[in-house]
Structures are given as C-alpha cells and as structure tokens.
Amino acid sequence: MNKNKCRVTTTEGKEFVSEGSMSILDSALGAGFIFEYSCKNGQCGVCKTTLLDGDVEEIAPQQSLTKQEKQQGMILSCCCEPVSDILIDAEDLSALHGIEIKTLPARISSIQQMSPDIVEVVLRLPPTADFNFLEGQYLDVIGPNGVRRSYSIASSSSQKEITLLIKKVEGGVLSQYWFFDARENDLVRIEGPKGTFFIRDLGKSLLFLGTGTGIAPVISMLQALDEKEGFVQTHPIRVFWGNRFKEDFVLCPKFKRLDVDFVKVLSRQDDVWVFETGYVQDVALTKVSDLNNLQVYACGSNEMIQSAKRKFFDSGLPEKNFFSDAFVQSL
Ligand SMILES: Cc1cc2nc3c(=O)[nH]c(=O)nc-3n(C[C@H](O)[C@H](O)[C@H](O)COP(=O)(O)OP(=O)(O)OC[C@H]3O[C@@H](n4cnc5c(N)ncnc54)[C@H](O)[C@@H]3O)c2cc1C
Structure with a gap:
C-alpha cells in the first residue's frame, strides 16, 4: 500500500484503511471504530496506544508522551498518520457504537451565574434533534464568530435540555461571551457528543476525582446511575471534588437511590473550612x-489528572482502571 492508503489493524483483529493525511484516530472514527480519546490535540494523552508493527509520522506534536514512552513504541493516535500498514494495540469501544456525532442548532434556555467564576448554561435543542450521548461525554459549542470550545455535559440523557458548567478563563474568547454577552434565547451550534469518558464497569468500587467544573461529567454519570432501572448498588461510590475557592462549590447533588460519599476538598488553607483540605488525588x-x-474516573485540570495517574499507579491501581478527561485548552 502507498503512503496515502495504509491498512491499520488492531490486536483485537479490527481493520480499517487510513487515507490521506488523517490521524489514525480520525481514520478509525471515520470507519466507525471508537478508540479511547478526549482532547484530540496531543495534550491529554488519553489516545495513547502502542505501535506494534509498521511506521507512522507525527502530524501534530505528541506533547503528552514522555521520551521513555516514545522509546517503548507508544504513540498518540490523534497526532500520527500511518506511512505503512500498521498494527496497534487499541480497543474498539463498542458501548459507543450507534451514537452519532451531530451538528445541531441550540438555544440558550437559561444562563445562571453560580459563583463569580462559574456559570450554568442550559441549552435547548430542536424537538426533532434526537441527540443521544453516554453520560460523561462532552460536546463542542460553536459560538459567535465560529469560535469552538469543548464542554462536558452535566445533565443526564433523560433530561430534555443539556446543562453545561462553565468556568471563566481570564481573557478567554468564549468566557467573554458566557460571562458578559450571552443572553437567554441566543442561538449557538453544538457538535457532539464526543469523547470516551463514561462508566465502564459497575462491578467495582467507583472513585471520581473532579477539579472545578470537572465535576460536570461526574454529576451526569451519577445522575444516570441514580435513574438506571434495575440498578442495585453493590460497591462504594466516592467523589472527591476539589476547588481553590469555597464559593466554587456551587452544587450539592442529591441522589434518590445512590449512596455516594461526596467529599469537598479545598486546595487552599482556610480557617473556617470544615471539610477536607489539600489536593483531591492526595486526599482520595x-x-x-x-x-x-x-476504577478511577478523573476530570478537570490536566495537572491533577497526570498527578493522580502517577500516584494511583505507584500505589498499585492497574493502569486499565484509570479513565480521564482533561479540560485542556481547545485548539
Ligand atoms: C474535552 C474537554 C472538555 C471540557 N469541558 C469543560 C467544561 O465542562 N467546563 C469548562 O469550564 N471548561 C471545559 N473545557 C475547557 C474549555 O473547552 C475551554 O478551553 C475554556 O473554557 C477556555 O475557553 P475560552 O474561549 O474562554 O478561552 P481561550 O480563548 O481558549 O483561552 C484564553 C487563554 O486562557 C488560557 N486557557 C484556555 N483554556 C484553558 C484551560 N482549559 N486551562 C487553563 N488555561 C486555559 C490560554 O492561555 C489562552 O491563551 C473542556 C476542554 C476539553 C478539551
């Protein structure tokens, strides 16, 4: 096969053809296979996989790969294109099959300031939209002037509307919109759902780590579990939610059936704070x-996720039991 048409085979025996200058991940998604991914721009490292045979070329910097990982044959499937037929160690996530990525118009149903730095945005989709997602996934909002940013869905799929929790980033383009210019009934577009952050195995204890608005997909996942018909909780569920400022603990989720140990962790010392202090990963x-x-599900700042990964792996957590979604800068 020539450079522009290479066969990609996975250790599970799945096969697809990668054509043109497309990343392995995009070729896989185009062919209907879903490998682990999140940011799609090399920063989060979720799409890390081992190249077992053949050659690839970098089409974007593999920022989150260490030198040692590169030497061990690891690649980021979002940043590499095959230049020969290749064999990779990647799992096709069948739970996401049938979930179609759609571009849809959405109206702002409500926008509410929850703290000086956090807004809750509720989006209303057209009645015929048929927007399906797995709780934990994110979508892209395409706002004024076509600016696109990713946001995790904070509501469950049983809800008619979609809730987002958005943190202000100083000088940020869409932060300016959400915090100053956006009005109820404004029209934006969404593209999604995206990502592979969803609960994998209910037969294990679940530990969620969230920093800031990284709590959004956690609430969505737990809400869905709380609503799941026939679900009987047999293992502990713990959530550690970290914030720098007390006022950013803007939610106090209540569940009808789930027994959730929900722990608030403040990273800065505060004399009147009566809950946990420190970093979520350390407290957890x-x-x-x-x-x-x-199983650990970590979402929010990339620093927390990378630190949690290292510390949990060093303490004996099997690597396959760690899932994450890093709120890195959208490129
Ligand atoms: C998969 C995914 C899911 C996400 N989900 C959420 C979510 O649910 N809620 C939420 O609040 N955010 C989320 N984000 C982050 C969000 O997409 C934007 O990056 C963020 O809101 C900033 O956008 P902006 O237009 O305001 O700033 P920009 O105009 O993009 O950036 C302004 C400046 O701020 C800095 N900056 C930008 N983004 C970040 C960042 N994430 N961390 C640190 N510095 C930054 C950069 O230096 C940049 O120059 C998610 C990101 C990803 C990749």
Whole structure:
C-alpha cells in the first residue's frame, strides 16, 4: 500500500484503511471504530496506544508522551498518520457504537451565574434533534464568530435540555461571551457528543476525582446511575471534588437511590473550612483501599489528572482502571 492508503489493524483483529493525511484516530472514527480519546490535540494523552508493527509520522506534536514512552513504541493516535500498514494495540469501544456525532442548532434556555467564576448554561435543542450521548461525554459549542470550545455535559440523557458548567478563563474568547454577552434565547451550534469518558464497569468500587467544573461529567454519570432501572448498588461510590475557592462549590447533588460519599476538598488553607483540605488525588488516596477492585474516573485540570495517574499507579491501581478527561485548552 502507498503512503496515502495504509491498512491499520488492531490486536483485537479490527481493520480499517487510513487515507490521506488523517490521524489514525480520525481514520478509525471515520470507519466507525471508537478508540479511547478526549482532547484530540496531543495534550491529554488519553489516545495513547502502542505501535506494534509498521511506521507512522507525527502530524501534530505528541506533547503528552514522555521520551521513555516514545522509546517503548507508544504513540498518540490523534497526532500520527500511518506511512505503512500498521498494527496497534487499541480497543474498539463498542458501548459507543450507534451514537452519532451531530451538528445541531441550540438555544440558550437559561444562563445562571453560580459563583463569580462559574456559570450554568442550559441549552435547548430542536424537538426533532434526537441527540443521544453516554453520560460523561462532552460536546463542542460553536459560538459567535465560529469560535469552538469543548464542554462536558452535566445533565443526564433523560433530561430534555443539556446543562453545561462553565468556568471563566481570564481573557478567554468564549468566557467573554458566557460571562458578559450571552443572553437567554441566543442561538449557538453544538457538535457532539464526543469523547470516551463514561462508566465502564459497575462491578467495582467507583472513585471520581473532579477539579472545578470537572465535576460536570461526574454529576451526569451519577445522575444516570441514580435513574438506571434495575440498578442495585453493590460497591462504594466516592467523589472527591476539589476547588481553590469555597464559593466554587456551587452544587450539592442529591441522589434518590445512590449512596455516594461526596467529599469537598479545598486546595487552599482556610480557617473556617470544615471539610477536607489539600489536593483531591492526595486526599482520595488516603481514603481508599483494595486498588485492584477500584476504577478511577478523573476530570478537570490536566495537572491533577497526570498527578493522580502517577500516584494511583505507584500505589498499585492497574493502569486499565484509570479513565480521564482533561479540560485542556481547545485548539
Ligand atoms: C474535552 C474537554 C472538555 C471540557 N469541558 C469543560 C467544561 O465542562 N467546563 C469548562 O469550564 N471548561 C471545559 N473545557 C475547557 C474549555 O473547552 C475551554 O478551553 C475554556 O473554557 C477556555 O475557553 P475560552 O474561549 O474562554 O478561552 P481561550 O480563548 O481558549 O483561552 C484564553 C487563554 O486562557 C488560557 N486557557 C484556555 N483554556 C484553558 C484551560 N482549559 N486551562 C487553563 N488555561 C486555559 C490560554 O492561555 C489562552 O491563551 C473542556 C476542554 C476539553 C478539551
């Protein structure tokens, strides 16, 4: 096969053809296969995979790969194109099959300031939209002047409208819109759902780590579990939610059936704070045992996620039990 048409085979025996200057990930998505991914721009590292045979070329910098990982044959599927037939170690996530990525108009149903730095935006889709997603996934909002940013869905799929929790980034283009210019009934576009952050295995204890608005997909996942017909909770569910400022703890989720240990962790010292202090990953590690029987879902700042990964792996968490969605800058 020539450089522009290479066969990609996975260790599961799935096969597709990669044509032109497309990343392996985009070729896989185009062919109907879904590998682990999140930011699609090399920063989060979720689409890391091992190249077992053949050659690839970098089409975007693989920022989150260490030198050692590169030497071990690892690549980011969002940043590389094949230049020969290749064999990779990647799993096709069948749970996401049938979930179609759509571009749809959406009206702002409500926009509410929850703290000086956080707004809750509720979007109304056309009645015929048929927008399906797995709780934990994100979507892209295409706002004024076509500016596109990713936001995790904070509501469950049983809700008619879609809720987003958005944090202000100083000088940010869409932050300016959400915090100053946006009005109820404004029209934006959304593209989604995207990403592979969703609950994998209900037969293990679940530990969620969220920083800032990284709590959004966690609430969505737990809400769905709370509503899931026939679901009987057999393992502990713990959430550690970290913020720098007390006023950013803008939610106090209540569940009808789930028993959730919901712990607020403030990263800055505060004399009147009566909950936990420190970093979520550190506080969580002191509270969990039996890491073999645990799944960790981490969402929010990339610093927290990378640190949590290192610390949990060093403490014995199997790598396959860690899932993350990093709120890195949208490129
Ligand atoms: C998969 C994914 C899901 C996301 N989900 C959410 C969500 O649910 N809620 C939410 O609030 N945000 C989320 N984000 C981040 C969001 O997409 C934007 O990056 C963020 O809101 C800033 O957009 P902006 O237009 O205001 O700033 P920009 O105009 O993009 O950036 C302004 C400046 O701020 C800095 N900056 C931009 N983004 C970040 C960042 N994320 N962290 C640190 N510095 C930054 C950069 O230096 C940049 O020059 C998510 C990101 C990803 C990749």
